[in-house]
Amino acid sequence: MSNSIIDRKIGVVDSVSTSEIKGFLLDDAPKNISILEGNITFFPRINSYLVIPNETGWLVGMISWIGYNHAVTSDEVNLPQGKRMIYLNVMGHIVETLHGLEFERGAFSLPTVGDSILIPTIEQMNAVVRNDDKNVITIGTSPLAGNQEIKLSIDSLFGRHLAILGNTGSGKSCTVAGIIRWSIEESIKEAGESPNARIIILDPNGEYRHTFDDLNMDVFYCAVKADDLEQNVAQLRAPAWMWTSQEWSSILQASEKTQKPILREALRNLKSSNINIDVEKNKDIISEDLLRAHLHNFLTDSIVNEEYLNREYRTKFGKQLDERLTNMKIIVSRLGEEFLLKTEGRALAEKVESVLENKRGEYNGNVYYNSFNLQDIDDIRKQLQDLIDKLGKPSKKYLCNEDDPVEFEIEKLPSFIQVMAQDSAASQYVEFMTIRIESLLKNSNIMSVVGSEPHISLLDWINQYLGNNDEKGKICVIDLSIVPAEIVHLVVAVVTRLIFEAMQRYRKHYGQELPKLMVMEEAHTFIKKYSDDSGDYSSNGLCTKIFEKIAREGRKFGLGLVISSQRPSELSPTVLSQCNSYILHRIVNDKDQEMVKRLVPDTLGKLLDELPSLPTKKAIVLGAAVPIPTVVDIKDLPYGKRPKSDNPEFWKVWTRKNNRSTSWNEVVENWTDM
Template identity: 40%
Template structure:
């Protein structure tokens, strides 16, 4: 029977030759295993780069991974008890290794099973000394080194090929709780790794529930923001667990992507409309506040009439600013001026019939005054003499007398913040801004016109209409249930948001709004629970470098959708853990990501990375002493990755478990050769594609038609083109 001392002696492979904080040099014994070690209980490959060795000391055993192996010419070793001392000292090839210390392995006796249990802790408790023996780890020790503590072994993600194919399991609390970055070049297996993490986590959760006698879905919340439409295929077999959101038209169980404009904050509206800080931004925020505050049935008719008259007054002012050629001289301008004033007179008489005194009397007087001005210049049924500056100023002053006496919208409805998620009709916003600008008078309307034009252009995209202005609007409560998950995740633990057809002009805002609302909802959840409980949620962002791109405009408020998107994800990276929101980033260009977001990721899964700048960035970000391990990044095959950070005791090379082909995201390389040679058929129906591309969205073509833009200061061609009260926006 082998004694413990003899067992340890049989594992010795060399001795420490030199020690430094980040590198230990080892001289291997002459009889140390050459390629396969048989002295560990089972055959094991040795020596191999990124393998592990143990250096026992008073704290347990220092764990080090092999970073260099070589042969150096040295004097022939003098072995005690052998006839080596009489040999001539000639250069002799000796095998040496360089290893990097990464942790400390300790052991304890389990009283229940009476077995030795090994546990690995980060950091080096005691550095070895020169001459200390170096041992090969046993299979049990290797499993403890590359695996996690028993309490952390919950979700299997793969095996370690260099550690006797030991299982690699992680704890979701550590993997998702402090943010995860999955980095690697295209084709290295990133998407499969992300899909696998979600699938394996849900499977492990379901098994744990089954073992405990509980039924139902895991009460998990995974929200995947998918800009390439890859993940719908990966979870197609889990329709009872999946909520798939897409740009209309949708089929089957798919749901229409609905990120309504009323859900956007004032900050987000400012960024997407590129509102300038001087005048456009305050006016835009005011317009949003008023639309959110005002409901048609809650606003007195006098307040709506006042808004209409203010617009008319603005048109008169614009005509005066154009000079006398706008209302005198040629026949056309004189007739246009008459139609503008005549329309105001007729509208005022119409308004008077719908209100009571004193507003009725004021409007009747206004109608008579303006009608008298028009009649004084009439020279025939359709001919008019020159209008004077005093005529237009008198009409404007008469309007001012009425508007000063009528109530304003501010006092008609309760004030509400522009950030409040209160539904309003987004198609009215541009027209409302025109009204507000006209109220200011002067050249203000001309300066604001570009803001309204940008908003109208955005609403004109038929793909966007149903996304930001679904009719009838979804209630805020139902929206939260759909996107974040119902109580107990009854509607499924997984939401995939397919962003592949969202217009590029607003995709950053859509992503930013989704991320912000998810984050703020979890903040309010914790605040409303006295115990400070959080609602664990995982937000997955594919192609993260597209949405969290580093830039020169890092300081100051967001002035563009790109900066807005980066700003919210930086906030989630800094604060999300406190409220139960974990972040999973997948990117092929880590050097283009925001340094703030990457610095907050505590766990990394690194696939093949070839670009020098990306490699250098990763080497600076990771907290562990893994310089040698990271040099493997350019040569890693597909499916293999380096796992390091908070979710694993020490950095480890993992062969990620393979997903079945039908469970893989739709991101495979195109089959050029098979298609070229006819092995794989590809039928093309461009008529079908063109029809799908250009077809109007059913039910939204009219409801989302933006108001027709009118040139500021333009005069209506006839009375029917003047604003009608029934068409006025509900203030």
């Protein structure tokens, strides 16, 4: 076909609605392929593009349906009448400017009945898929857009989060690796040296070993029991002294009312500078110092304004006050009778308990609190201040927060908890918690990850996992494949939280962001959806919540998120909804398809009907990083640089074309080497 409007005309508009345009195809319109300006394209095809001239330029539509019109015959049987029809979804419009053709999403005006429908020129098609951002990567070509290269904006892709979704074997992992590789390669071309890039890959299946070895980057691999693995693999570390009290509570399954308060006080004390004293012999001294610190924290945490007394916040405040009361009672109970402050401490506890009792209620097993009286709160605050004045100011070492990443010997935690629980009503409840701690301490596989040996400081950890002032950029691949199941979610939660908090503190210190990219493979395992009402504080729940926090706030601190999953219906809706770009490979499961379709506007819903039939390496790309949704043939990766996610070669192994050792000696030795 030539480039004239007459020769490019393939149909006319039959009807128009706000969401869809119907048109008849001409009898001489192509039935299989179209040749325009020497370029061969398939036509007509679902999800390909057509244009309709109008007063502003050209309206761009995507084919969503192809078929025949039907007329009812005398015998009431629908038969094709020779007229082919197409339905178009409006995608945007092309305008002619001083700089050439430009594409814009949306439409100023819709066509009318009888308007011509045309095959777009190469120039028009280029305007539709062209990405004018200077910082782009090419991920492939679009066979339905004249084989134009599809380029994605790096800042939009990573700064506003990316989801790569698709069934096993659809090419998802290769796309993840390709996106990282092509981004690094483009950065190297621009910078002329190793880029100042920081990328963390959480790899549950151990697929990314050697994937990036040839890039001009510092590639850091870590895994469990690194000594038993190949050279240049470091030991994965997430030391327990770096955990928050909530992370400790999740792994120990600590109860909210009795065990968590003791655990928090124990962590706070162990993280102080006095951890080397004899706990049993100095119990009273420790208790008095702890009481000073606790009352100080109690006072500062309980500064109340009127908003905490209204209907929305009263229950939250009541529970916080109750938790502080429990902690205080535990400490006061450990003071000897000779301590005069024991009496005053009891009096304060009774006052707080009386206020809480008067406001506490229960409905269907759930505790709630009525509005608090400001006078009662002022009385508690005054009594607290009087007691603090008598005790004197607490030592700064006891103002250490239980969540601060301060080193301590975790081996001392069980005995410390037992001593702190003595002479209190909670003593009978801590035994199971200390048993769980001791079982962790005895598991060498777990301790190799969370233990204190070999020693690693917080600065060393950050330098290892995030990189420092080295000349090369950093890719950190964290192999989670043989992390013990009891701690794998906790390890991911701890590592992810530390990285996020490091980014927050970096911006606070330097006043600007240091962009980093975090990639979570098999995201449905670690970012599972949960009920907001469940109060899920398990390690699984904490893992999901830190990713939700990154999805909501990471962009402000320069932390981009890439999630890859084969089960989008199991993912946290919060994380998925915060992703602004999507690369969708083949998705067959109905629930997964429904979830994905809810993420896009109704006008694009039919575009995703092709998901179940997409071949390997083909994907639908849509979102902020690309000008218009389109089907893309993803570029090939060199075979040796692909993630190790190929299908098992059953036939070649069974027929001895590929040799495999059947000796298990070394495997078992490695497995049982404690």
